[in-house]
Amino acid sequence: MSTQQDSRPAPQAPDESPPQTPPQPRPHSATRSLLRLWPYVRPIRWFLTASTVSALLASLSALVIPLVLKDIVDGPVAHRDTAGLWQQGVLLLVLGLLEAGLFGLRRWFVARPLAGVERRMRADLYAKLQRLPVSFHDRWASGQLLSRATSDMYTIRLFLAFPLVFLIVNSMVFLTGIGIMFTLDWQLALITVLPAAPLIVLCSYFERRYSAAARLSQDQNGDLATVLEESVLGIRILKSFGRHRTMAARYRAQAELLRETELKKARLLANLWAVIVGLPELALGASLAVGVVQVAHGSTTAGTLVGFLSTALSLRWPVESLGWLLAYSNEAATATDRFYEVMDARPADAEDGPVREGTAVAVAAGSTTASAAPARDGIRLTDVRFRYPDAPAGSPDLLRGLDLHVRSGETMALVGLTGSGKTTLTALLPRLYEIDGGRITLDGTDIREIPRARLRELVSMAFEDPTLFSASVSENVLMGAPEASEEALERALDVAQAQFVRALPEGTATQVGEQGLSLSGGQRQRLALARAVVGAPEFLVLDDPLSALDVHTEALVEQALRQVLAETTALVVAHRPSTVLLADRVALLAEGRIAAVGTHHELLESNPEYRELMSGERTGGGAGTASGEGTEDGSLVR
Numbered sequence: 001m002s003t004q005q006d007s008r009p010a011p012q013a014p015d016e017s018p019p020q021t022p023p024q025p026r027p028h029s030a031t032r033s034l035l036r037l038w039p040y041v042r043p044i045r046w047f048l049t050a051s052t053v054s055a056l057l058a059s060l061s062a063l064v065i066p067l068v069l070k071d072i073v074d075g076p077v078a079h080r081d082t083a084g085l086w087q088q089g090v091l092l093l094v095l096g097l098l099e100a101g102l103f104g105l106r107r108w109f110v111a112r113p114l115a116g117v118e119r120r121m122r123a124d125l126y127a128k129l130q131r132l133p134v135s136f137h138d139r140w141a142s143g144q145l146l147s148r149a150t151s152d153m154y155t156i157r158l159f160l161a162f163p164l165v166f167l168i169v170n171s172m173v174f175l176t177g178i179g180i181m182f183t184l185d186w187q188l189a190l191i192t193v194l195p196a197a198p199l200i201v202l203c204s205y206f207e208r209r210y211s212a213a214a215r216l217s218q219d220q221n222g223d224l225a226t227v228l229e230e231s232v233l234g235i236r237i238l239k240s241f242g243r244h245r246t247m248a249a250r251y252r253a254q255a256e257l258l259r260e261t262e263l264k265k266a267r268l269l270a271n272l273w274a275v276i277v278g279l280p281e282l283a284l285g286a287s288l289a290v291g292v293v294q295v296a297h298g299s300t301t302a303g304t305l306v307g308f309l310s311t312a313l314s315l316r317w318p319v320e321s322l323g324w325l326l327a328y329s330n331e332a333a334t335a336t337d338r339f340y341e342v343m344d345a346r347p348a349d350a351e352d353g354p355v356r357e358g359t360a361v362a363v364a365a366g367s368t369t370a371s372a373a374p375a376r377d378g379i380r381l382t383d384v385r386f387r388y389p390d391a392p393a394g395s396p397d398l399l400r401g402l403d404l405h406v407r408s409g410e411t412m413a414l415v416g417l418t419g420s421g422k423t424t425l426t427a428l429l430p431r432l433y434e435i436d437g438g439r440i441t442l443d444g445t446d447i448r449e450i451p452r453a454r455l456r457e458l459v460s461m462a463f464e465d466p467t468l469f470s471a472s473v474s475e476n477v478l479m480g481a482p483e484a485s486e487e488a489l490e491r492a493l494d495v496a497q498a499q500f501v502r503a504l505p506e507g508t509a510t511q512v513g514e515q516g517l518s519l520s521g522g523q524r525q526r527l528a529l530a531r532a533v534v535g536a537p538e539f540l541v542l543d544d545p546l547s548a549l550d551v552h553t554e555a556l557v558e559q560a561l562r563q564v565l566a567e568t569t570a571l572v573v574a575h576r577p578s579t580v581l582l583a584d585r586v587a588l589l590a591e592g593r594i595a596a597v598g599t600h601h602e603l604l605e606s607n608p609e610y611r612e613l614m615s616g617e618r619t620g621g622g623a624g625t626a627s628g629e630g631t632e633d634g635s636l637v638r
């Protein structure tokens, strides 16, 4: 899919050109795109029909008005019969009221159902975004997804409410009006209609140009949203590095691109409009001149000419509206394409794919039947290979035939240089990414045979970068186990040394995250740790869980964590010797494999690489790792 290119600007290189807009998809018909909306439109098809019928009746009643005018001119006016006038006057009034009432009714029919359509589409898109694997989100810029979920949805709803109905209604009104004009005076009608023929060719030319511009504009909107989002989230970094001006320049450049596209759209529309408005105007002038001559010669009545001209005039709106109705339909078609690009995304690895079940019983039977179950095997990785889908071509695999066995009940520390793949390895266990080769088993069951929901219950994670959601402390922690009891919550908070929450204004009910109280890096890390341990998971995976803690808190957390680790099988990414000491054994990750396994002391004795790593003499990948100054990152990020 063409838009899956990563168009994120990297904050550390803000001088490069603004993010690229994805290349244009193959052009295809707007109608075909719009037809894909049918599943959403189907439930409200009768409301849409009712709305269209009322609009049609309203417009047709407006078309009757010129005929009444004709009768007035040829009847009461020609015969100077003022008494007959009031009947037709009342008729005109009734027709006017009917038109207004029916148009009101049209709106009433669709407002509520359409809000429902928009809601359903939003819900489906959101659910899809949640189901798509992490690798999808790695590839898509968040602003692109954001704009699809917001402005594109709005465009589609507006299209269904108005342009869709009026494309149908106005065409029918146009044809009816032309019919009336031909009945009234076919010669005048020919003079009026002939110049309109080139309009058809022009419209199809316009449609193609405009839909390309519309697509570009919507993609650029997404890029703009990405830049905006990153600047808002990264505002501290930008400010502290004095980069806010560069970022502002980048934003301006992006906005300028969008402006140019919008101007191009406006120019296209203006050109079309000039012709759409100009041509009929000329035709009308011509038919007026010819008509006056005809009336003078007595070959037609004054009333007919009045009726003819006012019919022609009342067709101006259907014709003039054509330009923007087409334009809007095109935008809606593009919005629909963009919506379905996400909805269609790689169904193969969407996380709702079929799961081979049945073999999951061994694991699902779990801890309660420990003695009866076959010997529990813990976590076993065999010949695991992995590379990121967007890794540079030609680079070696990140993990190349990695073997690791964490015995049941054991705590294994995972150490390695920065960038060696420790975080990646932890993400493979709950299948946030799929391995490219080899096998990972939990208590002997291949993780691909465990239903994902169950797998993620079994494996609990605390990530390197602890994210809190806009919700209360307890909601954030209980994400790890929604059914956990109040005591379990308290215990988890104790283990994580997160007693600070009790001092918050509303205790565990205090709102945190984006919309709530800002917490420090260390505080967030402790809540993330509480989230990981609250469900007493069978397998616990911690990615450097104590990096942002001060030495004192770290010691307290370690003490409490020991009890939790004693009851689970755990893999703990560690940088500091103190964290490593929590583990029974240590595995050293280097060059895509486990280079050595042993106790901390064994490895210190036997493995020079490990010795260097732990002493902090050597730093890998250019960034400091093994020293104990973790807090610096945590506090800068938010």
Ligand SMILES: Nc1ncnc2c1ncn2[C@@H]1O[C@H](COP(=O)(O)OP(=O)(O)O)[C@@H](O)[C@H]1O
Binding pocket: 138, 388, 390, 391, 398, 416, 417, 418, 419, 420, 421, 422, 423, 424, 425
């Ligand atoms: N989502 C991703 N997409 C592509 N490459 C990634 C992604 N995450 C990490 N990498 C790359 O994989 C390598 C290992 O990263 P990581 O597992 O985070 O290392 P560690 O946790 O050991 O420091 C790095 O070179 C990093 O650039």
Ligand SMILES: [Mg+2]
Binding pocket: 422, 423, 424, 464, 543
């Ligand atoms: Mg890491």
